Amino acid sequence: MLDDFLMRALLAGLAVAIATGPLGCFVVWRRMAYFGDATAHAAILGVALALGFQISIFIGTMVVALIMAMVVATLAGRGWAMDTTLGVLAHSALAFGLVAVSFLPNVRVDLTAYLFGDILAVSRFDLAVIVLGSALVLGLILWRWQGLLMATLSEDLAQSAGINPGSERMVLTLALAVVVAVALKIVGALLIAALLIIPAAAARNLARSPEMMAAFAMAIGAVSVFGGLQLSLARDTPSGPSIVVIAALIFLATTLGAALVQNRSAR
């Protein structure tokens, strides 16, 4: 079954969707959208370093993403103006990464694979790493769910309940770095943040509780992966962007649906 590249692509995509669903909810609730962008863009720098030092791309992107996330978190703690700081860091990391890749002498790198993903080229080994990474992220979030939710609502409230908001923030930072590393192959550095935010935002229109929203975000992510792959096969479109396009259409549908329902109940 795993010999089929389509099956591998589908499984890898579903695994990532299951991790990005709940994590994406926290990204939305904590307004970390740009934070996610900066972390994801740093992945290209990670790719360059990994190729330069001949280490695993997963490790390279994860380490650089983690460093970027921690730098941003530290600067945020010191009261820097976040939109500017993130804008500088996100795009600098991307630019440095692109330039660094061009310096690599003997490597012919197909950059589009890293910028937009290459889900149809997922190998058995890739699949194993992706499933493992996604399971790790999902497990981490489920395990800390109450604490994460509490710290998201109010750090003071969390502290009063004996929950350290700093370590909850660390959990999310770590989860984000892992997701960036595993999702790079699926949608690429430029669209990882989309996979985090769009399913969660679409789920918001349907959900009445945080748990429901996380579950819907997973489901919407999974449907997007499935639909995106079908679209990619049928029309020969790039697979990563196709997945995001389906997610965006679902977002549009749930938003319009929610508006309709609200209108009807208002009358």
Add this chain to the structure above:
Amino acid sequence: MSLITANSVGVSYTGRRVLFDIDFQINRGEIVTIVGPNGSGKTSFLRVLLGVVAPDKGRITRAKGLRIGYVPQRLHLDPGLPMPVSRFLSLPSRQSPQAIAAILERVGVPDVARQNMATLSGGQFQRVLLARALLTRPDILMLDEPTAGLDQPGVAAFYRLIEDVRREMNCAVLSVSHDLHVVMSASDRVICINGHICCEGAPQVVRAAPEYRALFGLGTGGALALYQHSHDHVHDEDCDHDHNHTKEHAHHAG
């Protein structure tokens, strides 16, 4: 035994000294009210006792296994986060529907369990925050300006509720307030803070102390209003006055 003790505690933010030389303790069942002008460090005081900020001088000692029920001044709810009241009350630990119904009944908002937090009125929201704190069966309730934004009868009702709850649960209450008058009738001790502890004692003592008078009495008409409404023997006259006022209105209307 005291629940929380502060020994010569000092707090600074980025070099700016906010609190200094704070010695404080609170015992089981006590109601203590913190008052002070804006920027006097009241909220910082609460936050250092909570453990949100670390003191850079002195030390805070909390009783072992101390359960704190914290009621923040306000809670910003991101519109992206759907949060029904019943779910909110299950933080940090899960609660049975029975326990949730009972506590909502107790704080006087029995019908809101299924509502989204964002749809509550200011008074309902405040009571739900209190309900959540009570569900943790706290040794001490910490309230940061819990009545901000409530009207006069709302404030009075809220403080009566706190008093009743304190009696039932035998927890200490530490409340930060900008409203001396209403709080004074309820509390055992009032502590006036302006960077350090200016004065402390039974409600009447604080009002009379020159330090306190200096703090609020300089200048403005607002401070004067505070005097008019701020103590026990005038309290009766206040009531009469309000009463007459209402009657006048009724008269006009008729």
